[in-house]
Amino acid sequence: MEATAIRKWMDERIAQDEIDRYLRPDGADYVNDAEIAELLKPQPAPEAGRVREILAKAESIVALSQSELAELMRVEDSELWEEMKAVAGRIKHKVYDNRIVTFAPLYLSSKCVNNCVYCGLRASNGAVVRRVLSQAEIEAEVRALAGQLGHKRLVMVYGEHPESGVDYIAESLATTYAVKVPTRRGFGQIRRANVNAAPMKIDELKVLHRCGLGTFQVFQETYDRRQYARLHPANTIKGNFRWRIYCMHRAQDAGIDDNGCGVLYGLSDWHFELLAQQAHVLEMERYCGIGPHTLSFPRLEPAVNTPFVENPRWKVSDDDFEKIVVLSRLAVPYTGLIITARESPAMRRRLLPLGVTQMDASSNIGVGAYAAEGGQQDQRSERQQFELGDPRSLDEVIREWAEAGCITSFCTAGYRCGRTGKCIMDLLRTGAEGKFCKLNAILTFKEWLDDFASPETAAVGQALIDQELAQVAKRQPVAYPQLKAYYDRIAAGERDLYF
Ligand code: SAM
Ligand code: SF4
Numbered sequence: 411m412e413a414t415a416i417r418k419w420m421d422e423r424i425a426q427d428e429i430d431r432y433l434r435p436d437g438a439d440y441v442n443d444a445e446i447a448e449l450l451k452p453q454p455a456p457e458a459g460r461v462r463e464i465l466a467k468a469e470s471i472v473a474l475s476q477s478e479l480a481e482l483m484r485v486e487d488s489e490l491w492e493e494m495k496a497v498a499g500r501i502k503h504k505v506y507d508n509r510i511v512t513f514a515p516l517y518l519s520s521k522c523v524n525n526c527v528y529c530g531l532r533a534s535n536g537a538v539v540r541r542v543l544s545q546a547e548i549e550a551e552v553r554a555l556a557g558q559l560g561h562k563r564l565v566m567v568y569g570e571h572p573e574s575g576v577d578y579i580a581e582s583l584a585t586t587y588a589v590k591v592p593t594r595r596g597f598g599q600i601r602r603a604n605v606n607a608a609p610m611k612i613d614e615l616k617v618l619h620r621c622g623l624g625t626f627q628v629f630q631e632t633y634d635r636r637q638y639a640r641l642h643p644a645n646t647i648k649g650n651f652r653w654r655i656y657c658m659h660r661a662q663d664a665g666i667d668d669n670g671c672g673v674l675y676g677l678s679d680w681h682f683e684l685l686a687q688q689a690h691v692l693e694m695e696r697y698c699g700i701g702p703h704t705l706s707f708p709r710l711e712p713a714v715n716t717p718f719v720e721n722p723r724w725k726v727s728d729d730d731f732e733k734i735v736v737l738s739r740l741a742v743p744y745t746g747l748i749i750t751a752r753e754s755p756a757m758r759r760r761l762l763p764l765g766v767t768q769m770d771a772s773s774n775i776g777v778g779a780y781a782a783e784g785g786q787q788d789q790r791s792e793r794q795q796f797e798l799g800d801p802r803s804l805d806e807v808i809r810e811w812a813e814a815g816c817i818t819s820f821c822t823a824g825y826r827c828g829r830t831g832k833c834i835m836d837l838l839r840t841g842a843e844g845k846f847c848k849l850n851a852i853l854t855f856k857e858w859l860d861d862f863a864s865p866e867t868a869a870v871g872q873a874l875i876d877q878e879l880a881q882v883a884k885r886q887p888v889a890y891p892q893l894k895a896y897y898d899r900i901a902a903g904e905r906d907l908y909f
Pocket of ligand 1: 529567
């Protein structure tokens with residue numbers, strides 16, 4: 411595509427009226443830097459009693475205010491931190507039980523017009539091989555993901571470029587959902603495709619909503635405006651801070667009510683980021699009636715020919731990263747928390763009991779890499795955005811989770827029955843959805859074990875399923891006969907039966 415055509419496309423991306431309508435009456439944004447600066451001023455750590463009061467609020471599955479979160483951030487006492495970690499784990503259990511959801515990232519395009527200084531895919535990085543997958547190539551990727559690895563959920567990732575605009579995203583969703591691959595006992599398919607892409611206009615988001623996209627994910631990267639301006643050149647689309655901080659408002663107005671937020675940790679002071687993100691959560695509750703469906707925690711990783719990530723000033727240590735996850739679990743108790751394979755196996759093990767609900771596995775972030783590598787990881791850095799920390803297969807990771815007592819859920823039923831947005835969150839908060847989720851987790855785990863598991867994983871997984879079935883028989887006697895009927899049909903090779 412010619413440079414002038416690309417420039418023209420870039421110049422037409424931002425609809426100013428789709429920013430202005432969301433500003434406060436005085437023209438201010440929902441992130442109030444002065445208020446956050448005030449909260450971050452040195453103050454004594456809160457008393458244990460006060461901390462417990464805040465923890466009780468979190469345990470009632472209500473989002474914390476910014477000042478409550480700031481108080482928790484000031485806790486220094488290690489025993490109190492242990493209490494906070496225990497409450498984080500309990501909240502996860504209360505809302506999501508022992509389920510963990512898994513997915514794979516699918517990179518569709520590495521062309522990007524932006525120049526984010528930390529990203530391997532930035533336009534000025536000549537060391538990266540650029541590709542936009544054709545529909546046939548997408549199909550091949552999905553066949554490998556759904557047919558060989560057994561994934562049911564994807565996060566589809568796109569650079570911002572006219573060749574991967576909304577029409578391309580819509581077509582790629584349709585291609586993805588159409589793939590159905592025979593497996594050992596049944597068939598594999600992608601049942602939920604989430605999208606991680608640049609902010610869009612309301613009409614474009616409506617198109618994606620009609621295509622059945624799952625969660626719409628946009629990470630803010632940093633809520634720190636000055637740092638944002640340094641990292642995202644002003645002559646790029648991404649250089650417009652406000653276009654990004656109101657993208658979830660536009661998604662809601664387009665009818666998309668499962669929206670995923672995140673900070674790219676390592677770009678600015680994480681204390682500021684967490685408080686600003688909480689302002690975003692509360693603003694979404696106010697405007698959308700529900701906060702984010704998920705929060706993600708990307709942490710800066712090395713990327714080819716990207717000096718910025720080598721020694722960033724705001725690099726987040728493992729101990730601080732653990733605090734960030736715990737504080738997020740407490741601050742937004744109902745939301746899903748996603749830790750990706752950017753993190754090492756050891757770090758993911760450490761975070762699992764602290765409230766994480768979703769992790770990817772057997773991930774490959776090279777464009778076109780799943781089909782090309784037969785499902786193996788392609789670590790050639792010139793093909794990918796950054797380097798992954800956890801290269802383990804889904805089979806290995808699922809076995810580890812099962813050994814830790816966690817059931818891997820491939821359930822996507824809630825979304826297909828209209829249980830999304832505020833509806834699903836209300837059900838989760840009250841424990842009502844949890845009852846369906848448990849049943850669907852058992853059924854989808856059984857499907858996966860029969861179709862994809864190694865003998866070792868099948869043995870550990872089946873033992874967990876037997877335990878879960880016995881529990882349901884005791885605790886949900888009314889639902890049990892139907893569950894058992896579905897379970898037997900799945901064991902005989904039927905697929906996609908759900909509550
Ligand atoms: N281009 C879209 C955008 O920027 O919103 C979506 C795709 S982008 C590849 C997805 C996310 O990757 C970004 O939002 C950013 O948080 C993350 N990312 C970029 N560079 C990274 C790095 N070096 N390490 C870890 N994550 C990174
Ligand atoms: Fe492009 Fe997204 Fe990378 Fe920025 S983070 S350069 S917008 S792919």
